[in-house]
Amino acid sequence: MNLLVTYQSEEKHAIITIDNGKVNAISHEVIEGLHVALDKASEENKVVIITGKSGVFSAGFDLKVMTKSPQAAKDLVTKGSQLSLKMLSFPQPIIIASSGHAIAKGAFLLLSADYRIGVKGDFKIGFNEVQIGMTMHHAGIAIAKARLSEVYLNRSVINSEIYNPEQAIAAGFLDLVVEQTHLLPTAIKVAQMFSKLNKKAHAETKLKVRKQHLQDLENAIELDLESDISVNS
DSSP: OOEEEEEOOSSSEEEEEEOOOOOOOBBBBHHHHHHHHHHHHHHHHHHHEEEEEEEEEOOOHHHHTTTTTTTHHHHHHHHHHHHEEEHHHHHSSEEEEEEEEEHHHHHHHHHSSEEEEEESSSEEEEOOTTTTTOOOOOOOOOHHHHHHHHHHHHHIIITOOOOOOHHHHHHOOSEEEEEEEHHHHHHHHHHHHTTTSOOHHHHHHHHTTHHHHHHHHHHHHHHHEEEEEEEOO
């Protein structure tokens, strides 16, 4: 881990917290920290809870990196897609306790988890890539296709429609919305429930259910490596 990603080990679950500036940007360092934390949770055989800071889970990739150059954007997006691939095939259950806004890669992380809990309030959830001048990358489309209904897929990916927490449940970004003070206690209750699952059966069933989606995502990541990825003004 690093200063941007912390790991708290409990008896049957681990809490991974992202804390990177005002918007909780997903940077190379955050991605590295998440990989290390997930590896530790796997070693400890713990259900995972990933959360952010009060008011924002994550507003997406670090824009300083994304606007530096097309290659810099591609490098960060690729690492983010590889993180999603790891999460979607992770042997332990992953719960995201989304503490507020979840935009762009923040929303993709929601789609990469097994159970997503959001908080009530004036929070924004969704993809703003097209809105800010970024043609949606292949991996992003693959992840969205796997987790969103076709109607919301088009509205979210093509039209950059942003949702409030309640609407995000219908779209497929969240599974449950609670009061802010109930977020972590609820996530812990869900983690306790998931800890009763047979871990081997959970891991094997997850891979069976997501087999085609995971293959599609692997192929999409390869396509992105051959494509231009940039944010246009």
